[in-house]
Amino acid sequence: xxxxxxxxxxxxxxxxxxxxxxxxxxxxxxxxxxxxxxxxxxxxxxxxxxxxxxxxxxxxxxxxxxxxxxxxxxxxxxxxxxxxxxxxxxxxxxxxxxxxxxxxxxxxxxxxxxxxxxxxxxxxxxxxxxxxxxxxxxxxxxxxxxxxxxxxxxxxxxxxxxxxxxxxxxxxxxxxxxxxxxxxxxxxxxxxxxxxxxxxxxxxxxxxxxxxxxxxxxxxxxxxxxxxxxxxxxxxxxxxxxxxxxxxxxxxxxxxxxxxxxxxxxxxxxxxxxxxxxxxxxxxxxxxxxxxxxxxxxxxxxxxxxxxxxxxxxxxxxxxxxxxxxxxxxxxxxxxxxxxxxxxxxxxxxxxxxxxxxxxxxxxxxxxxxxxxxxxxxxxxxxxxxxxxxxxxxxxxxxxxxxxx
Amino acid sequence: xxxxxxxxxxxxxxxxxxxxxxxxxxxxxxxxxxxxxxxxxxxxxxxxxxxxxxxxxxxxxxxxxxxxxxxxxxxxxxxxxxxxxxxxxxxxxxxxxxxxxxxxxxxxxxxxxxxxxxxxxxxxxxxxxxxxxxxxxxxxxxxxxxxxxxxxxxxxxxxxxxxxxxxxxxxxxxxxxxxxxxxxxxxxxxxxxxxxxxxxxxxxxxxxxxxxxxxxxxxxxxxxxxxxxxxxxxxxxxxxxxxxxxxxxxxxxxxxxxxxxxxxxxxxxxxxxxxxxxxxxxxxxxxxxxxxxxxxxxxxxxxxxxxxxxxxxxxxxxxxxxxxxxxxxxxxxxxxxxxxxxxxxxxxxxxxxxxxxxxxxxxxxxxxxxxxxxxxxxxxxxxxxxxxxxxxxxxxxxxxxxxxx
Numbered sequence: 025x026x027x028x029x030x031x032x033x034x035x036x037x038x039x040x041x042x043x044x045x046x047x048x049x050x051x052x053x054x055x056x057x058x059x060x061x062x063x064x065x066x067x068x069x070x071x072x073x074x075x076x077x078x079x080x081x082x083x084x085x086x087x088x089x090x091x092x093x094x095x096x097x098x099x100x101x102x103x104x105x106x107x108x109x110x111x112x113x114x115x116x117x118x119x120x121x122x123x124x125x126x127x128x129x130x131x132x133x134x135x136x137x138x139x140x141x142x143x144x145x146x147x148x149x150x151x152x153x154x155x156x157x158x159x160x161x162x163x164x165x166x167x168x169x170x171x172x173x174x175x176x177x178x179x180x181x182x183x184x185x186x187x188x189x190x191x192x193x194x195x196x197x198x199x200x201x202x203x204x205x206x207x208x209x210x211x212x213x214x215x216x217x218x219x220x221x222x223x224x225x226x227x228x229x230x231x232x233x234x235x236x237x238x239x240x241x242x243x244x245x246x247x248x249x250x251x252x253x254x255x256x257x258x259x260x261x262x263x264x265x266x267x268x269x270x271x272x273x274x275x276x277x278x279x280x281x282x283x284x285x286x287x288x289x290x291x292x293x294x295x296x297x298x299x300x301x302x303x304x305x306x307x308x309x310x311x312x313x314x315x316x317x318x319x320x321x322x323x324x325x326x327x328x329x330x331x332x333x334x335x336x337x338x339x340x341x342x343x344x345x346x347x348x349x350x351x352x353x354x355x356x357x358x359x360x361x362x363x364x365x366x367x368x369x370x371x372x373x374x375x376x377x378x379x380x381x382x383x384x385x386x387x388x389x390x391x392x393x394x395x396x397x398x399x400x401x402x403x404x405x406x407x408x409x410x411x412x413x414x415x416x417x418x419x420x421x422x423x424x425x426x427x428x429x
Numbered sequence: 430x431x432x433x434x435x436x437x438x439x440x441x442x443x444x445x446x447x448x449x450x451x452x453x454x455x456x457x458x459x460x461x462x463x464x465x466x467x468x469x470x471x472x473x474x475x476x477x478x479x480x481x482x483x484x485x486x487x488x489x490x491x492x493x494x495x496x497x498x499x500x501x502x503x504x505x506x507x508x509x510x511x512x513x514x515x516x517x518x519x520x521x522x523x524x525x526x527x528x529x530x531x532x533x534x535x536x537x538x539x540x541x542x543x544x545x546x547x548x549x550x551x552x553x554x555x556x557x558x559x560x561x562x563x564x565x566x567x568x569x570x571x572x573x574x575x576x577x578x579x580x581x582x583x584x585x586x587x588x589x590x591x592x593x594x595x596x597x598x599x600x601x602x603x604x605x606x607x608x609x610x611x612x613x614x615x616x617x618x619x620x621x622x623x624x625x626x627x628x629x630x631x632x633x634x635x636x637x638x639x640x641x642x643x644x645x646x647x648x649x650x651x652x653x654x655x656x657x658x659x660x661x662x663x664x665x666x667x668x669x670x671x672x673x674x675x676x677x678x679x680x681x682x683x684x685x686x687x688x689x690x691x692x693x694x695x696x697x698x699x700x701x702x703x704x705x706x707x708x709x710x711x712x713x714x715x716x717x718x719x720x721x722x723x724x725x726x727x728x729x730x731x732x733x734x735x736x737x738x739x740x741x742x743x744x745x746x747x748x749x750x751x752x753x754x755x756x757x758x759x760x761x762x763x764x765x766x767x768x769x770x771x772x773x774x775x776x777x778x779x780x781x782x783x784x785x786x787x788x789x790x791x792x793x794x795x796x797x798x799x800x801x802x803x804x805x806x807x808x809x810x811x812x813x814x815x816x817x818x819x820x821x822x823x824x825x826x827x828x829x830x831x832x833x834x
Contacts, residue, residue: 075757076756076757077755077757077763077765078753107749108748108778108781109781109783110780110782110783111782142749143753144748250734328733329653329655330735330821331829334829334830335830337826340830344513344547344548345548348513348548348657348658349655352481352656358483360482373513375515375516376483376515377513416826420826421739421742421822424739424743425739425745
């Protein structure tokens, strides 16, 4: 199951960014399971990484390499997360980077490794190093769709987004791919996102954009609350377009940011739409908060409530469960009389109880839709935050309980 | 489904505590749905209440009455939670207390109200007040089993515990009942617990015992993390036994505390064993922590992880999910190399990865059991905390998704 249409866009090629795909046979023979991003010299890369302290070896190594040198290659394998693998895992990730660096004639620190798949199994290093030449030879600016498929684990469909934006008369391309359908898939890890543009972006600004845009998109989605060991989202700027460098003072920055934001959001939403067992795409907006923290506390408490999620699965306008989640979110001194809860444009709760004009029919009409917006107005400030989630269905339990049988 | 045997004990009557049961027809005609505790004059009561800010009207009123006067009556209805009912709900709770007070010849403040059932429906006040005389007339020291059944909502079985303890040669009885099978049942609210003893206990000590014992038992169980709007756990001491008052300095206090603790723990565990769709009873012990807070953060992150819970349902020793939950629990500077994770007595994780002596067969042998202990040794301090939970099964989704169909 997945929510809404899921066709890949016609990806715009990004000058200076080539994608190579290969079959390493990591988990299944024949499957395209290795993707290499090749970046032109002078490219800049920024990213955000999982906050899980048991982060995978490739996450630790990518952080180190990114701090040491400007990356020229990203090496991504599916089928094995190289997480929970201790010292051997770190050694294996280094060996893979070394093999790609040698084949490409760069230093090991210029390669960033990413792994996704089963946790706790040793990485099949020989298969990966054996397939690296094939992936390098396959490098092409037009291979975005193949790369989107190549990073999938048990995703039901590939995910991509693409935009063009004109900066001072120069056309800039932005393309991106993502994967993941739970914070952790059945014994599988992870959310990954890779976004590239041919704009030239000042390095400090690039990291600011990667952090800000990632924070409000990839870090605002939740399937089951299980932050994985391998999450990464990388922003690459090849600088191959013909315009000037974009800095924090550029008049073009808002336009670039808007186009990047559209790609980030589309990729993040695509992960929720393909969430494990998802039949609903749910937007939870908390407004009228006095801080982002309390807005997010309320939003995530609702988004992670198994009772709210099973009611969404059943298309049941069971507003008592939303009210109870708001009440236990830990926000001190809630004004229960002032706050309001809406399902779509139907007010559910006002003055601490069911809104006088609420009717089961009106609530049901909203719940029957595939895309649902829940709005909480805390009426205590001017801060808003939004998170996106999906429902909790029998398929979620089946996928996660029966994976290894 | 429920885990383990669930027979009620042979309840010891508690001198000075009479229980009356009646059929008010709150939700279904004929069902025993009203329970009244009648306490002898001089009895003392202490309790703990839900921290949900959207707490139900009876919770607010019970707190007020308890602060104002020594209670003589507890009035408990099932079938309607009187939560999310705004001002009308408070008025309705007051009316019910008033009716019982008038019939019994006490003041309204001497009655504590408790409600459990559907959220957001108006309380059927007339049915409750109409049945109060019947409940009063039914009052008897031997009606514990009927009361245990009378407070159920969709619990699959009644829950009770009883102990006798000798204090300075005087026999003291302790009996208790509880209900609840999720923090919130399908559109149903709540965990309730009522424990009574005929010991005479100094009022300050009684509240200390109610808080401490409740904190380590009822506040350490979780089915789905959804703290309800109606949770209450009350400790009553009638003082009708023939011994002296127990104070904080009494030599008998440790023995009394131990017997009370056994009753609290048994009642709390009974709720988990009858958790919605539960097929496993799971103990999560976090030791070697540097504070109770971090121990509980780790324990609850595991207990609430849908991925861990579905693996438990499938009897799948999927240790990567436990490791990932520990890593995202928010404890700063975890020593990943030192910490250890055990399933029963089988070590899963050591030195940041799968323990060298772990085998799938050994893990599977533990997972196949109905009662499972997961131990995390953080190796950074001397603090331990334990929580209890159950698995996440298809039945949980069915119960919560299909309740209103």
